[in-house]
Amino acid sequence: MAASIPKKPQSHKSRGIELHQKRIGEALSFPILLSDQIAATAKEAESFKFECSEVAKQVERLRQMLRSAAQVPAAQRPPSCRDDRLRCRLPQAPRLALLDSSAADMKWILSILDGGGGIVLTLPPIASNDPIIAWVWALTVALHIIVEEGGIPPLLKLLNDRISSEAQIAAASSLLNLSNDRNRVQAIIEEHGAPIIAQILENSAVKAQIKVASLVAEMAQNSPLAQKEFTRENINKESPVLSLSSSPYSSLSAQMKLELKTSCAKALWMLARGCGANSRRIAETKGLLYLAKLVEVERGELQMNCLMSLTEITSAAETNADLRRTAFKTNSPAAKAVVDQLIRVVQESDDPLLRVASIRAVGCLARTFPARETRVLGPLVALLGQGDEAVAAEAAAALGKFGCPDNFLCVQHCKTIIEFGGVPPLMRLLRSSNEKAPLHGVILTCYLAIHAEKSDDLERAGVAGALEGIDRALILQHPELKELIPQAIYHLTVFHHSHSGMLTER
Secondary structure (H helix, E strand, O other): OOOOOOOOOOOHHHHHHHHHHHHHHHHHHHHHHHHHHHHHHHHOOOOOHHHHHHHHHHHHHHHHHHHHHHOOOHHHOOOOOOOHHHHHHOOOHHHHHHHHHHHHHHHHHHHHHOOOOOOOOOOOHHHOOOOHHHHHHHHHHHHHHHHHOOOHHHHHHHHOOOOOHHHHHHHHHHHHHHOOOHHHHHHHHHOOHHHHHHHHHHOOOHHHHHHHHHHHHHHHHHOHHHHHHHHHOOHHHHOHHHOOOOHHHOOOOHHHHHHHHHHHHHHHHHHHOOOHHHHHHHHHOOHHHHHHHHHHHOOHHHHHHHHHHHHHHHHHHHOOHHHHHHHOOOOOHHHHHHHHHHHHHHHHOOOHHHHHHHHHHHHHOHHHOOOOOHHHHHHHHHHHHOOOHHHHHHHHHHHHHHHOOOOOOHHHHHHHHHHOOOHHHHHHHOOOOOOOHHHHHHHHHHHHHHHOOOOHHHHHOOHHHHHHOOOHHHHHHOOOHHHHHHHHHHHHHHHHHHHHHHHHHO
16 A cells, blocks of 8 residues: 655645635625525516516626636535525616626626736726725735735845845835734744844834834734744844933934834834733833833823833733732832823823823722822822713723722722712713713722721712612623622611611710
8 A cells, every 4th residue: 555645734825825715705605695596586587587587697697707706616506596585676677787887896806816916906886986995905905915926035035135224114114014914914924024023123224113113013913923923032122112212313313213212112012912921021121111201201192102002011910910019019110100100191181092091001000009099099089070971981990990809908999089079970970971981980889888888978979879770781781780789789778777876876
């Protein structure tokens, strides 16, 4: 018996083509089946035979083109099927124009798929009201062709060309356009692109660095694998955003320096997003201090990117006790600088997006603050009455993290929230039309009732009645409220009766 010949591993190109064909086949399977049904029914029509025969011809054209696009073998074609309900729904003669347009659209799509790699700029009927569709379709196909025809390795080679910064910028721009898809990012990584990109980001002309930093951001945004690969390359430590005050950048024009900072800050944000390992690396360097300083002195997109980076790092610290203890301990200068800037933005910014991001970051650090932390709790309580309901809802969510049972100091924090006058605006928040405000308001109210039941503020505000009147739909959407609300009402009721009894005895 002859020895079996081992199969040659599939290349990325072959796997990509197979996956591409499979997706097209799945997407077109229903239109193919529907065209089979319509064609069969039209041929069997007993009235309007001429019109139905014309429909059958047009549908047959579409059916053949659909099968060509899907590349479905004849043996796998869906069987014809009869359905009497289709007879009364067949388009009459005035509607044949729609089938003509559909056939023309399919013919145009096939011309793109079979165009041999060229970019088709003709307009199909479907684009008559929006000509930009032709550009989008054609250029999308071009992106797939670049990958399938092995275009990534030469682009990476061009990016690594130290002779021409223009060539590096062009290559980085092309790779940036490819990186909006997870599979294409993986293709870049499989061609060992991460080490090249990291090296260029560290040692290249500033204009090239700006474009490569944008490439890093795009890859990290669309692929967790890219985040891991760039972590392996230690890209956080060497990122120019963490060393912009050093001498190599002192001679840059103000505009180029701003562009470099902005693109690097965006890369840092995307590297940290949902990635605890990268957040830890940034926190272990001088990253927290640099980001806090940039939030303080910069404005616009750069400030937002730096603030979002801090939000991601604090989010990682919320779920990682070791990171909280090392990066955000009370006596840490970096932690103090970060919190100072977060509170400053909360109090001074007129941009709701910046405020929401800062509030969220403070909430993530709730377990790092000591009891009766007035510097933080005061501004958050003040925002409960904020006219912007999204900001108020975020403040309630952050305060909820101070008052939740998982916080060791929840009792002290809840008392401080009440002392700062948090109950009246919280009652108004329960009636808010904002999607998130009632939920966060109810949760915080319950924590206050459970942990600070000896407060006359809660009784005067009618908290028990407010909780009893919570919309049942909200409780059904959030099952955790089923136990939390009755527990809060119980605490309020017990306190009320015991307090009334004490007054009677007196």
